[in-house]
Amino acid sequence: MIKVDKHTRKVLIDLHKNKNVSLEGNILKVIDPDGDEEFAAYIKDSIDKDKDNRRRRLEITKQVQSQNKELYRSQKENDRVNRQLTKALDEAEESKQSAIKAKDEAIKAKDEAEASKIEALHQKRKADKARVEAENAKTVAENDLELLQKKTQFELIGTIVRVALWVILGVGVVTTLIYILALATNLDTTVIGSTWSNIIGILLTNAFSIVGTIMGVKYASGKNGEE
């Protein structure tokens, strides 16, 4: 509470008495009359006057407010609708942005799928190429193996032929030597002579037969390789 000195109290009371001017407002509620009856009456009078003024003003304000009520209500409604509209527009914009984002993501996903597809095709081509290369390598290996087998066969045949020729030659030479020995020592050559001619004939026949067989085999192998 506020305490007011004697001089100020006197000035305020005189002002009220002579010019009907007094304090007003909430300040009156915090002034302590400090036992001064005249000042307490002044305060009470001022508070009552202030309350009267406020009551009057309140009534007038309410009347004006009442007159403006419809207009004000319309303004409020407009504002409310505008706010809802703004909110709806914001939400629509947000939805639009979300849709754009989703579309971008879909396009990106599509691009990625396309890239994956291309990559898959690329990989498939590489796999096909690798398969063809593997098949070629297999063919080459098979050919090499076949060649190796043929080479081995030819070597074997060559060995057989060489051995056969040596055998033929050996038999021929031995028979011939025996026949020459029989002639040189004047022994009977009836048996050995016919035997020698038979053996030479058989050997020559067999030799040509072997050579013919070898040539035939060679020819057949060469034809298969070409095919």
Place this chain on the structure above:
Amino acid sequence: MIDSILLIDDEDLFHLVFEDACSLLDITLSLKSLTSADEAEKLFRKWFEEGTENKPECIFVDLNIIGSSFDGIELIRKVNYEYGNGFVIGIISSSSDVEEQTRALKAGAQFWIIKSDDIEPRLEEFKKDFKKYKDRTQSFKVYK
């Protein structure tokens, strides 16, 4: 008596009505009035960040505040959830929409006073309940 009150309402005439009613009913000695929720938010942010002592004890917020970027319920939500929840706060509106009242309750409003030509009886009843609001023992109440 309530130490200090803050009124947020776009209608200047209602500021006068509220001030006179508060004075006549001895509700408060200190009343501050604002016309915009945005302006009020700035003030709440300042109080929250600076922690000043001159904060109001009780806040009355209009439901639809013309010219503001959000309504009174959103302001209450911000005050309670972003700026410290340190006030007795509620709605003062001519609307009696139950859905809005439910929304206000969810936002943390403690009371709903319906504005009318005869506001004084409601304010007087609110004055009687104020201590319970301050103690947080009073449940949400609509003053019709």
